Amino acid sequence: MNSTRDIDALIDMMARLPGLGPRSARRAVLHMIRKRSVLLAPLADHMRKVAETACECAVCGNIGTSEICDICADPKRATGQICVVEDVADLWAMERGRAFKGRYHVLGGTLSALDQIGPETLRIPQLVDRVTSEEVGEVILALNATVDGQTTAHYIADQLDGRVRLTSLAQGVPIGGELDYLDDGTISAALSARKAL
Known part of the structure; x- marks a missing residue:
């Protein structure tokens, strides 16, 4: 025993x-x-x-304890902006920063031919419906800078082309980052996205 x-x-x-x-x-x-x-x-x-x-928000896909999450139910949130993220963990990370005052849309992953994840598997059709029904002015694509993340961003951009202003998060050198410790892709993205001082 x-x-x-x-x-x-x-x-x-x-x-x-x-x-x-x-x-x-x-x-x-x-x-x-x-x-x-x-x-x-x-x-x-x-x-x-x-x-x-625990349940998934019927509007955005966030996790909470009611059918509509606190973010979607908050009347102070800007309704004209939707920040698209891959996963709930990404939404929570964005909320920790307290910089974004709009609404979210959780895809539930990214497109991946290897894993047989197509557009119908993700919450992309719901995003297109929200853009139409909620009179959204801007969709911010806050997807990871991976091949699958960028593929998903391009697919969403094609689906929403001409319907709404599309933006993405800036990529590059993090605050406090030292060039010597950064990978080549990060340095390249930072150089491409440079701005005037």
Whole structure:
């Protein structure tokens, strides 16, 4: 009889999370067990609540606990701008910066012939519908600077051509970045997007 079977199962589940391997998962579980009244029990309660209530926003694809997320429901948000992102994690990263005051649209990934992800798999048709029905003036393509991200951006640009102003995020040298540590693609993008002082 294995007296640690449930603990081992918890470690195995934790090790499946991004950024955690078996050793990190073991340390996290051990720490939670030692602090079970202030960590483990409340964490289990919150996980149960989130499992029951988490859902995708019917408008933008964000994750929340109601049919329409807080961002889409906020009347102070600019309705004329939609920032298109690949994933909810990208939306949350944009929100951390607190610079964008418009609305979002989560695609749910990028086009990828290798992974057999076509336009119908992503939320591109919903984006086209939103641009038409919400009287959007600008769509900001905030997709990752990968081959799949750029392919997706070009596809969306073709779908929305002539309907709306299309922009993309600037790419190049990050604030505090040193040229010596940057890759060739970043330097090339920064040089191409240079501006007058």
